[in-house]
Amino acid sequence: MKSSSAQHLSELGEFGLIGRIRERFSAPEGVTGIGDDCAVIPQRSGRDTLVSTDMLIEGTHFLRADIPPFRLGWKSAAVNISDIAAMGGSPTATFLSVALPADLEAGWMEEFLRGYAELSERFGTALLGGDTTASPDRICINVAVLGECPSGSARLRSTACEGDLICVTGFLGDSAGGLKAILEGVERDADVQALIDRHYLPLPRVQEGLRLAATPGVHAMMDISDGIGSDLSHILEASSLGAVIDVPSLPLSPALRRVCTRHGWDAFQLAAGGGEDYELLFTCTPETEKVLDIPHHVIGRCTQGDGTTAWRGAGTSIRGFDHFRQGRPDAQDSSAR
């Protein structure tokens, strides 16, 4: 391991840090550890246990004044359940840790729990434990989620094949458009409100993930949390492939198209560079794509390559999000500046 005493995390970067952690810790034989949406732990019962965890920090991921606690509770559960969906598994249980300032109103937490419960009930996911502690100032939330799938059926990032089509399960960019609308304080007509709802109330694609994982020609899968500019590169690096993305084929909602026209925003930049759509990004053979019975959009193809993506028809450079480096050109995955 390299000496790094003078290096700051902003130089190392989020993915550099994850690389350091992977160097130090190895997973036991047969277990999928760090580097996918979930860990995959075989049980003796013919089922695999899936585990993931996500942290939300006030000031990085949300501003208390901006997000109603119901929506924050919903989103905290949703983004974790989405990681189970990304493997093609069924979510079973969550574990909620919260650090709260002592002067927070108890009613805030009631509303948070109401949102958390409403999303959890939709997916039959039980809250089975957690931790409650005090924070000197900022609210910190961590959710760990458990799921399961039949042995060996989880879809990883590392299993894309050359020639696979690259697909997504729904519109891209709505969440980034909603965030941009919040940050720029634009007038909240019905279209803008629809985008904001997509930002605050994401719906994990659990049913779609289960269907995709039951389809043999579906090879690699993940959920879109940082934006496809960043997320696709994880699949490509893990699978040692490249990709060509046809930017004009990125699926845009009518609401996003209208809002972008009205405000002069670049909808494709939001769709490619903006995160938190929580749609599924997957690869499959062209034959499989023809018979898929879930809504989806083909956006490109896997090629030989070294992890990089060629963006066809894009006027601007597209990239995703790194928590320690920030500075994405147009949209960010955080509602806090």
Place this chain on the structure above:
Amino acid sequence: MKSSSAQHLSELGEFGLIGRIRERFSAPEGVTGIGDDCAVIPQRSGRDTLVSTDMLIEGTHFLRADIPPFRLGWKSAAVNISDIAAMGGSPTATFLSVALPADLEAGWMEEFLRGYAELSERFGTALLGGDTTASPDRICINVAVLGECPSGSARLRSTACEGDLICVTGFLGDSAGGLKAILEGVERDADVQALIDRHYLPLPRVQEGLRLAATPGVHAMMDISDGIGSDLSHILEASSLGAVIDVPSLPLSPALRRVCTRHGWDAFQLAAGGGEDYELLFTCTPETEKVLDIPHHVIGRCTQGDGTTAWRGAGTSIRGFDHFRQGRPDAQDSSAR
């Protein structure tokens, strides 16, 4: 659920908040959810999965300037693995979430990971995933831990019986004494250093927990994180019992005795009210206690009662720690003031 819009968390208290969460979320049939050291989830394989999670916040649980990152990494893993030990299970995997300021030196995290890895390797526990994100200022850490045990063998808090002896697996108060020494800046002779090491480098009692869970007459078990004044009350409330504790029988280390004599501290107050010893607190029949083949100390007995403890031979009132209310009379479970 009661309306509480004007109530602050400091009034509701940590255990009030946990009560609210329990009201809202129920565990599926056959699953042990909120309210014990771990959730217990039966698998189809004859094994139960154990899950727990703990959050550590800079300024509440530690001060960055006070705790070397190696020790913080060690402790973050240890306190979680201790929750598996508390059920009598084997730890299998952990999941580490960290929120870090962008200007933190990368070397800090290297040292944190080195401590985390060293403790994890001692107990054969793999780091299988997590989350890395940015924090505006404070370091936030959350660990989720998975373990397993034979079906139905996990020891809960709710299964103590009237007439059971109350036992602990080792010395109490060393960690609280070490914390007090840090906070008061006392001279660090060998005894003081030993207490500080107990505070920073706890060793979860995994082997002891496994042995106890394999012994039929051992009824209830938990680990000591908030101090027995608080922790024992959880067993008593869950089991609808009372207890008599013989304060002079609380086991004190020679180092703690000497340091307390030297500085005029009340060793029994530290032993009863101080947290973070991470010894196991368990109840068993008197017949079982006679044949236990692990080191342990009998400190009292379960009686009929309503969750309260009678402290025999105590000069002062004894109570544990509540994160939202603070104000424990003598010692606290946090190195931050």
